[in-house]
Amino acid sequence: MDIAIHSTFLPHTDPEASLRFYRDVLGFEVRLDVGGGTMRWITVGPRNEGTTAIVLTPPAADPGVTEEERRVLTEMMAKGTYGMLLLATHDLDGAFEQVQAGDTEIVQEPTEQPYGVRDFAVRDPAGNMIRIQQLR
DSSP states (O other), X not given: OOOOOXXXXXXXXXXXXXXXXXXXISOOEXXXXXXXXXXXXXXXXXXXXXXXXXXXXXXXXXXXXXXXXXXXXXXXXXXXOSOEEEEEESOHHHHHHHHHHTTOEEEEEEEEXXXXXXXXXXXXXXXXXXXXXXXX
């Protein structure tokens, strides 16, 4: 069977701030930007790899989600406990410098983890936890 990861979804609360983070700080290309206002779906991905994408979506845009569920999702996003993304790079220190220069919320500086990876953690503008680890 030949199956690949094509897209993953992360919520955003501010499309312009998310666009600046993923495009300007992480250096991803914008592949699609549809909708308007806070109801925008923005697809981004690594410039050198055109098959895997992240779709930044309005949180709980599904009409079946109740107001209480929206409130809980928004609270979880603010705490960084709703969405998470794990990225990888050959140059962790360079990536950290680039992300740190982008005025982002640093959660953890580059650290050798006890489970065998070296990584750092930041939050995107919606509060999603982004961990970037060193490829070895």
